[in-house]
Structure formats: C-alpha cells, structure tokens
Amino acid sequence: MIAPERIAGLAAEIEKRLKRSQLDIPVGVSNRHCHLTEAHFKILFGRGAEPKKVKAIKQPGFYAAEELISLQGPKGVLHKIRLVAPYRAHTQIEVAVTDAVAIGLKPPVRESGDVKGSAGAVLIGPAGKVEIKEGVIVAQRHLHFSPPEAQALGVASGEVVRVRAGTGGGRATVFEDVVVRVSDKYSLEFHVDTDEANTAGLKTGDVVHIA
C-alpha cells in the first residue's frame, strides 16, 4: 500500500509538472555576440565612440548595438559578432560550437558571467585590437523567468529542467541540462544558440515547453 500522504505528494508533483508543461515559452535564438567592458569598447571603436542602439532585445534594458567586431582564433577569423550593450564589468564573447571550431577555439559551455578560465582570443574592431586571456564561452542553454513567472510555475533559480522543442517539424528535440535563471531583469524566454536552434528547427518567437 502507498501511504495517503505519499499519494497526495505525488499528485501535487504531477499537477506541478502538468502546469509547467502547458506554459508556452517563446524562443530567443542568440547569434554569436559580445558584451564589452567600456575600456575594451574604447580600444576597439575609438575613444570618442559610444554604442549605437539598433533595437531593444527581449530582456529588459539590453539592446543590440550597431557595432560589430571580429574574433581571431588560432585557425581563422570570425566576423560580424554583434555588440549587445550596455557595457559589462567583464568582456564576454558568446559563440556557438560550430563558430568556435571554424577558428580553432575550444570555449567551455558556461552560464553568462562565468568567464573565469574560459577561452582567450583576439578581438578586432575598426579602431584597434584587444587580446583577451579569457572571455570566450558557449552559452549554457537556459530559461529566463521573472520572479512572478517563476513562482507561478514552481521553478527556482539554478534548477535544471528539460525543454521539448520543434515538435512536428521533423527535428523534434528534448534539450536536457537547461538551467533556470530568475531575475526581475528577465522576461520569459528560452535561450539557445544557433547550433541548438538549427538542431530543432527553431527560430526566435517559436514556442517550446518544459518537458
């Protein structure tokens, strides 16, 4: 016999999972991009330059800038790496593994901000170059939630979940190792890189579900 409390606990868990799985989560596909310190920006684009906004991105306060840099690795140069502003305390370049392989880099899979001991490279801008010892990462796929969204769904920051994507498109994929990140700066979105998006046939704005 299963104890009644146990049954109640299982029922609550099933209810939570069902609720989670029903939420439509929009996809945000991240092309390769960079976040720069003010000091690195000035070297790359000139002392008098400031980031020029092209458009807001879904995460509040961030915007895609006009500025593009190139990234030089041991085997080649990757072009058109867009700046996402505003400035950050640490320079961070986010690339897909396919991008990295093309120029001979082996960046680790990391959460944004965790650049310690990551890959180095040379950043090239119209006004100058910067060699960084670390800062190149492959972004860990993750879900952004605002605190009310997270609470409604019963997910906590740092929790690891599975996301089903691409159902019915011939490349359905269940992404495991998806990290939940909760912040009042975030709004609901599943962030993947171009390798991941292409694997499941996803584009920005498509809808996925926690599995």
Place this chain on the structure above:
Amino acid sequence: MIAPERIAGLAAEIEKRLKRSQLDIPVGVSNRHCHLTEAHFKILFGRGAEPKKVKAIKQPGFYAAEELISLQGPKGVLHKIRLVAPYRAHTQIEVAVTDAVAIGLKPPVRESGDVKGSAGAVLIGPAGKVEIKEGVIVAQRHLHFSPPEAQALGVASGEVVRVRAGTGGGRATVFEDVVVRVSDKYSLEFHVDTDEANTAGLKTGDVVHIA
C-alpha cells in the same frame, strides 16, 4: 483488471525497449560533404580525373576522397565540401543548417537519396562549375543497422526512434525523429550533422543509446 495477454504483451514491449536502450551505438558526425555523379565529377575535376581515396568511412564501400568542392548560394560561398565516393546516380550535397544559412540557402531536411525538389546551388571545382536545380539537403538524423543488428534489436527500416546523447556532458539531448535505416551495406552507427553533434557535445566515436 488487465487481461493476462495484455500484461504479457506489455512485458514483452518493456523487455524490447530495455534491450534497445542498453545497446551502445557509436556516433558518426557528418561534416558537410557531397556525393557526385560521374558526369558532374568530370566537369568539376576534369575529364581525366578520378576520385582519390583518403580513407574508408565506417559504412562499407564508401570512402572520403581527396577532392573538395565549394558551394555557391545567394549570399556567399561555402568551401571545403569533401567528396564521399564512389559516384552516385544523383548529385547530393549534405550541409548543416548553419552552413546553409551562411550562404543564403534553405535546404529541406531529407533522407539521403531523396533530393527531388530540394535546394539548388552552384558547385565549384578546380576544373569547372555546375549549376544544380536540386540536390542540396540537410540530412535527416538516422541510425544505420545491418539486418542482423536490426533483427536482434527488433527495429525495422523506416521506424522512428528517440536517441539520448551527451549524458553527463552538460548538454544532454534527446534527439527525436531519428529514422532507422537497415541495409546489408550498413554497420551500426548514429549519423548526425555538425549542428546536432555540437548541440549535444558529441564527436565521432562517442556512444549514444536509444531512449
């Protein structure tokens, strides 16, 4: 009450699934490559040329050749597309979606050999160019089995299964829509393209399992 025959049937199904999930399946990552008709080969490499073998690939009878072509799409040119020989009845170029996007092509996801109505492009070789109206595809991920392997596992050609990959590497992924292909020309292997391999942190020779 569940009928005894139904229980026996379920038990047999569970046993089959357990057996399937325990088989170690090696991964074969396909970089972008091409299969050429003899006529196209001669235009691209010259009338007197023949494919030069570099190394056998795991599927019996096939080999990677020395010859490389380039592929021109509306937005650019993709280089270093290796010939996989011998000649085929239809020219077929297999690229990852990331490759295709880079040159402005939108090839469909197809099984090898199914090129009807797929994407066109211009093939460029050292001796000449060929414009093809169709032939560029993104390969449907698939499993190769020899007939005895398929029989032992209870899988049929054309069956669609799920494959779990990359467990423990921080990018675990369950690939759905994996097509089983059985032929006495095949040996056990899970074929993915570079986007798929990078999404799960896979390289050739890694081991995956039917899920």
